[in-house]
Amino acid sequence: MQKNRSEKYHKILTSAGDVFARFGFYKATISQIASQAGVADGTLYLYFKNKDDILYQFISYKTAVVFEKMNTAVATGKTAEEKLRNLIHCHLQEFQNDKNMAVIFQSEVRYLRDIQSQIKDISKMYLDLLSDIIEQGQIEGSMRQDLFVGLVKRFILGAVEGVISTWVSAEGRYDLVAMADPLVDLYLNGVRGGINSI
Amino acid sequence: MQKNRSEKYHKILTSAGDVFARFGFYKATISQIASQAGVADGTLYLYFKNKDDILYQFISYKTAVVFEKMNTAVATGKTAEEKLRNLIHCHLQEFQNDKNMAVIFQSEVRYLRDIQSQIKDISKMYLDLLSDIIEQGQIEGSMRQDLFVGLVKRFILGAVEGVISTWVSAEGRYDLVAMADPLVDLYLNGVRGGINSI
DNA sequence: TTAGATAATGAATTATTATTCATTCCAGCG
DNA sequence: CGCTGGAATGAATAATAATTCATTATCTAA
Numbered sequence: 327m328q329k330n331r332s333e334k335y336h337k338i339l340t341s342a343g344d345v346f347a348r349f350g351f352y353k354a355t356i357s358q359i360a361s362q363a364g365v366a367d368g369t370l371y372l373y374f375k376n377k378d379d380i381l382y383q384f385i386s387y388k389t390a391v392v393f394e395k396m397n398t399a400v401a402t403g404k405t406a407e408e409k410l411r412n413l414i415h416c417h418l419q420e421f422q423n424d425k426n427m428a429v430i431f432q433s434e435v436r437y438l439r440d441i442q443s444q445i446k447d448i449s450k451m452y453l454d455l456l457s458d459i460i461e462q463g464q465i466e467g468s469m470r471q472d473l474f475v476g477l478v479k480r481f482i483l484g485a486v487e488g489v490i491s492t493w494v495s496a497e498g499r500y501d502l503v504a505m506a507d508p509l510v511d512l513y514l515n516g517v518r519g520g521i522n523s524i
Numbered sequence: 525m526q527k528n529r530s531e532k533y534h535k536i537l538t539s540a541g542d543v544f545a546r547f548g549f550y551k552a553t554i555s556q557i558a559s560q561a562g563v564a565d566g567t568l569y570l571y572f573k574n575k576d577d578i579l580y581q582f583i584s585y586k587t588a589v590v591f592e593k594m595n596t597a598v599a600t601g602k603t604a605e606e607k608l609r610n611l612i613h614c615h616l617q618e619f620q621n622d623k624n625m626a627v628i629f630q631s632e633v634r635y636l637r638d639i640q641s642q643i644k645d646i647s648k649m650y651l652d653l654l655s656d657i658i659e660q661g662q663i664e665g666s667m668r669q670d671l672f673v674g675l676v677k678r679f680i681l682g683a684v685e686g687v688i689s690t691w692v693s694a695e696g697r698y699d700l701v702a703m704a705d706p707l708v709d710l711y712l713n714g715v716r717g718g719i720n721s722i
Numbered sequence: 723t724t725a726g727a728t729a730a731t732g733a734a735t736t737a738t739t740a741t742t743c744a745t746t747c748c749a750g751c752g
Numbered sequence: 753c754g755c756t757g758g759a760a761t762g763a764a765t766a767a768t769a770a771t772t773c774a775t776t777a778t779c780t781a782a
Binding site: 369372 | 759760761762763
């Protein structure tokens with residue numbers, strides 16, 4: 327098995343992304359991936375241990391890239407609200423730019439759960455970023471003190487994922503990033519938005 | 525293939541639920557399901573067309589049951605807020621009561637998407653319920669007029685699913701239903717909860 | 723009690739694919 | 753030009769599991 331991350335290695339990973347997104351991990355075959363990448367079946371085994379390893383590498387790689395970008399996005403903001411907005415914006419942007427990744431992260435939930443111990447998984451790090459943001463917001467006084475942080479962060483992540491999921495189902499026919507501001511508005515103000523309830 | 529919904533039919537479906545939840549659809553084997561149900565492998569084929577059909581029937585059945593209950597829950601409420609609260613409460617209650625269902629609905633996203641045309645799927649009907657509630661809230665004046673309903677309903681469903689997902693990952697070690705009120709509070713008031721901005 | 727029908731069994735069959743590895747290709751070098 | 757070692761090939765192999773069906777068990781009604 328080759329060690330270096332050659333051009334061919336990336337070609338195969340990209341093709342695997344296409345095929346996994348299209349057919350799902352289990353229905354995808356090695357032959358499909360190989361022919362999509364323009365190499366022979368056996369060649370995949372020069373670069374990857376087995377079929378599982380291809381998915382594993384795909385996820386690790388994408389996770390690392392997105393992780394990096396999200397961290398930067400958050401660091402760019404000053405207030406908690408800015409940080410939250412930047413994070414959501416970045417999230418939607420990255421997933422819109424890479425629909426295969428979006429589909430695979432949605433579809434292979436089971437696999438993601440199974441490897442969650444070996445990998446710094448994306449949900450975990452996302453939830454940690456959110457914890458920090460919320461705590462900062464509470465200190466600043468821009469967010470309520472009576473929040474149960476464990477719930478709030480899950481609430482926020484779940485909602486973005488839901489929005490992405492709908493976008494994926496719609497075959498990506500509209501601008502996902504345009505949802506960022508309305509979404510953040512909902513996080514901050516809710517559907518009541520300060521209307522008096524007696 | 526038997527037509528009537530005998531006791532054995534349900535025994536097999538329940539066992540399949542256990543096995544699918546535990547191993548995922550693709551890694552689960554017919555033999556596992558059969559032995560769990562205390563019947564021979566061949567017997568499954570007297571009740572189901574094939575392996576896919578078992579998952580299909582499982583999902584159809586659970587969807588129908590939950591659909592019914594959610595409708596009732598919503599109908600019981602009077603105001604939009606009551607309806608929303610009842611819906612979320614019912615949702616969390618049903619999934620807490622049937623962890624296998626919760627796991628399968630989370631894990632087999634891909635399969636769910638693929639059969640979404642043949643089946644009155646649970647997300648679709650859920651989103652429709654939410655649309656009605658939000659519109660009612662706007663008419664009542666208890667919800668903002670400037671909401672993009674398409675986004676709001678996705679936001680709400682995504683957040684509940686996220687909360688359930690965390691609960692599943694935690695092996696169901698805490699009371700899921702207790703999350704209902706804090707969650708609804710977040711939907712209505714957001715994390716700012718009326719704290720002045722600016 | 724038993725003939726006929728119905729249900730259940732599980733070993734054998736079949737189909738599918740991941741994986742291996744003997745062979746071929748090819749780039750760089752003396 | 754040959755030679756050599758690493759890279760690539762793809763047909764053959766192996767393993768897994770879904771599905772079938774000849775056989776056996778169980779039930780029902782006369």
